[in-house]
Amino acid sequence: MADGDDLILLSLSSRSFAPKDRNEAFHETFGRQILKLEIDPLDDQLIDVEMQLRILPGLAVAKASISPIICRHTSMMIDNDDPVIAFVESGSVRFKQNGHETIAHAGDAILTTGGLVGTAEHTTGRMINCRISRSLIAPMVSNFDAEIGKLIDKGNPAIPFFLNYTNVVNASETIDARLRRAVVTHMLDLAALILGARGDAAEVAKNRGLRAARLLKLKKCIQADIGNPDLSLTSIADSNGISVTYVRKLFEADGTTFSEFMLAQRLAKAYELLAAPARLNETIAALANEAGFNDISYFNRTFRRAYNATPSEIRQAIRRKD
Structure with a gap:
């Protein structure tokens, strides 16, 4: 041991x-x-x-x-x-x-x-x-x-x-x-x-x-399933055979909420896609959609709040490194 x-x-x-x-x-x-x-x-x-x-x-x-x-x-x-x-x-x-x-x-x-x-x-x-x-x-x-x-x-x-x-x-x-x-x-x-x-x-x-x-x-x-725009509290609860209330309580006991965790995971996925050199020619909207966002304005707003930079600025920084 x-x-x-x-x-x-x-x-x-x-x-x-x-x-x-x-x-x-x-x-x-x-x-x-x-x-x-x-x-x-x-x-x-x-x-x-x-x-x-x-x-x-x-x-x-x-x-x-x-x-x-x-x-x-x-x-x-x-x-x-x-x-x-x-x-x-x-x-x-x-x-x-x-x-x-x-x-x-x-x-x-x-x-x-x-x-x-x-x-x-x-x-x-x-x-x-x-x-x-x-x-x-x-x-x-x-x-x-x-x-x-x-x-x-x-x-x-x-x-x-x-x-x-x-x-x-x-x-x-x-x-x-x-x-x-x-x-x-x-x-x-x-x-x-x-x-x-x-x-x-x-x-x-x-x-x-x-x-x-x-x-x-x-x-x-x-x-x-983070890229699924229909992913929700209800769908996760149903697929795991437990109640929505119990899912909420589990996340609350962890100091967060279901929505906060899902958003953080989607933003992390979007950042990963934006930073991938092989994906630099794809549109930001397409990558945001792949990460589960179907509202580009909401994506841009939450992304900047999380990373203190816009998606475009992150992509430009990656291009400069290359």
Whole structure:
């Protein structure tokens, strides 16, 4: 785990090693030393693993594409007892741990731990593993050890929101310290709900984690459809199956409004288009329309207020640079 507010980024690739040395080198360097696993191919072929690790304070996310391999976590490898939630994106995995033998298929999730010996036999596929600090999750969920080695209910409503956060973390090369703390807090809340938080802890997790995750999803929906001039509070609420009132409350709790956020995103998109050298010959009106503005006067007015410059001045500055 990272110390303080650090974010550690690691990329592991079996292809970093020459074919003749690959299996042995990956086994020793990445398997034993970094992942604390004995990793061997299942079919005497070359190991083919591509992994992205994002290590935050109290939380680590690993996303990997893998060839058929067997991973053994031996007693000599145990250096923590943190819980790990493993999500199978494609392929299948046979887990053996805590007296259970469980096969997880695409779409399944299973609870494992670094504190017990175990094995995982993987077919070709993709995985997401999330290690969570026991000291942070235990006060919220006190009874999860009995579930180690078992499948997690795939219908748990917190799972898709948790996975959205893993995508955000994996795609980010830099996250400032304040945002890192918020991301970890929200992911811990969602993990607590996945692992069966009860009572006051569940209420706190729902209020903090689920609301933040819903807001993140709403913002991503807005950004994905920002060029649609018909994008509205009602259309976003309908597409997410929630009420207009709830959408308003989520944005208000974030210190803004739906309209303010949408306008800021449209202006940012327009600025991006205006600053693109490949788009310099297109009219400002056409680019504004692509960013979702259908009133050029309103666009010019709000753009100048946001950037203290007109669209034409921004474009002229870009041309001078070129």
